Amino acid sequence: MEKYKAVTLRNFREIPQIEAHLSEEEKRNIEIVGNVLPFKANNYVINELIDWENYQNDPLYILTFPQKDMLEPIHFHEMADAILGGAKKAELKLIANKIRLELNPHPAGQMEQNLPIMEEVKLTGIQHKYRETMLFFPSQGQTCHAYCTFCFRWPQFVGMNELKFAMRDIDLMIKYLRTNPAITDILFTGGDPLIMRTKVLSNYLEALIDAKIPNLRTVRLGSKALAYWPQRFVTDADADELLKLFEKAKRAGIHIAFMAHFNHPNELKTEIVEKAIDRILNSGAVIRTQSPIMRNINDDAEVWAHMWRRQVELGCIPYYMFLARDTGAQHYFACSLENAWHIFRDAYRQVSGIARTVRGPSMSAGPGKVQVLGISEVMGEQVYVLQFIQGRNPDWVARPFFAKYDPKAIWLDDLFPVFGQEKFFFEQEYPLTRKKAQAVHNGHHQLSDESLLL
Numbered sequence: 001m002e003k004y005k006a007v008t009l010r011n012f013r014e015i016p017q018i019e020a021h022l023s024e025e026e027k028r029n030i031e032i033v034g035n036v037l038p039f040k041a042n043n044y045v046i047n048e049l050i051d052w053e054n055y056q057n058d059p060l061y062i063l064t065f066p067q068k069d070m071l072e073p074i075h076f077h078e079m080a081d082a083i084l085g086g087a088k089k090a091e092l093k094l095i096a097n098k099i100r101l102e103l104n105p106h107p108a109g110q111m112e113q114n115l116p117i118m119e120e121v122k123l124t125g126i127q128h129k130y131r132e133t134m135l136f137f138p139s140q141g142q143t144c145h146a147y148c149t150f151c152f153r154w155p156q157f158v159g160m161n162e163l164k165f166a167m168r169d170i171d172l173m174i175k176y177l178r179t180n181p182a183i184t185d186i187l188f189t190g191g192d193p194l195i196m197r198t199k200v201l202s203n204y205l206e207a208l209i210d211a212k213i214p215n216l217r218t219v220r221l222g223s224k225a226l227a228y229w230p231q232r233f234v235t236d237a238d239a240d241e242l243l244k245l246f247e248k249a250k251r252a253g254i255h256i257a258f259m260a261h262f263n264h265p266n267e268l269k270t271e272i273v274e275k276a277i278d279r280i281l282n283s284g285a286v287i288r289t290q291s292p293i294m295r296n297i298n299d300d301a302e303v304w305a306h307m308w309r310r311q312v313e314l315g316c317i318p319y320y321m322f323l324a325r326d327t328g329a330q331h332y333f334a335c336s337l338e339n340a341w342h343i344f345r346d347a348y349r350q351v352s353g354i355a356r357t358v359r360g361p362s363m364s365a366g367p368g369k370v371q372v373l374g375i376s377e378v379m380g381e382q383v384y385v386l387q388f389i390q391g392r393n394p395d396w397v398a399r400p401f402f403a404k405y406d407p408k409a410i411w412l413d414d415l416f417p418v419f420g421q422e423k424f425f426f427e428q429e430y431p432l433t434r435k436k437a438q439a440v441h442n443g444h445h446q447l448s449d450e451s452l453l454l
């Protein structure tokens, strides 16, 4: 049995592959950026997923290890000077936090709007934004097997809003489900809920099963564990127990939807991931896959087509392609709406209908999940055609609408209406704050409202 071993800022220099391949400058760059943006790898990612012969261009290396350009030069130099100048730990932390505050640590920031209140109690471990689906943040699942360098949960991982958003209280969750019969799905998210040992997870799931909530159809588990630690389902001590738990839920009429986060086909190459997928599917759970599209990692139609084909081959259902969020190192990862759409289309049109269950590219923005349907021309004007896949108001869903074409746009709040309209149709109810102008927020931190990835 392979034992999980975390690799972090503190011990990455001891990794043989790092010692063998990286220059001192590259290692220092990891330290400089890693002092601001968190990272964490593990023995499986390092030994099985990264191609060290070509690490500088390896998507999984870039996904896992901080890169110099992930910080703006001004931030990079500020931190570099402090480290090289021998600043003490406390001082480094102050500088790191100052820079972090300039990286939009809580994008969209509508947590408060999604936070349900029941009998005047704020349910801080729950978000309920879309009618059918409630997000649940179990307090023991608030970290991950590896931190992805693009992840919008970075403020949580650096302790800026630790556990603020988590919940232990199963009874409250069940009560909320009962009092909201429109909810059919509960999505366990985090962090990564499958970081929880089976015993802990089963407390939650067994309680849901025992509660026999008539409206509850689906338990979704959003997880990166299949990609970054498939041992969780094969050789970990409680792997079998986990799969039995899935079976039990299924027998009780609760569909287990495993929302697997894969960013690159290289994550689907190992024997153990195949085995893990097989075992999960044999438990009666269904695996759906999702990923953001990111420059430097997967901004290539061939990569997506390959990934979807491979997923289908393994029995998974492609589900979402997301756009990278407006937080952290977005400038490094962000793909323009236009590029993302071209890549989506070039990939989508070359796969069979079986893989075209995927939807995207989609932005998880304040008012909802907005899909870029494409670029078109109406009365001589170039426009984006968009639609809501999910809306704060379900009535917004699947109504195509237009925005002015702008090749530089990367997010919903970069977009403007066309044909003399002042607002998008949904702005009556939900005005967009064009927050680029006020990107720097002021000290109170919260987790972003989206379950973008998991």
Ligand SMILES: *Cc1c(COP(=O)(O)O)cnc(C)c1O
Binding pocket: 127, 129, 130, 133, 134, 135, 187, 364, 369, 389, 390, 449, 450, 451, 452
């Ligand atoms: C994406 C998301 C969901 C799930 O949406 P589906 O389209 O049903 O997969 C639920 N809640 C929030 C806040 C989300 O961002």
Ligand code: SF4
Binding pocket: 143, 144, 145, 146, 147, 148, 151, 152, 153, 190, 191, 192, 223, 224, 261, 453, 454
């Ligand atoms: S929440 Fe998802 S994207 Fe973020 S670090 Fe964890 S696995 Fe990666």
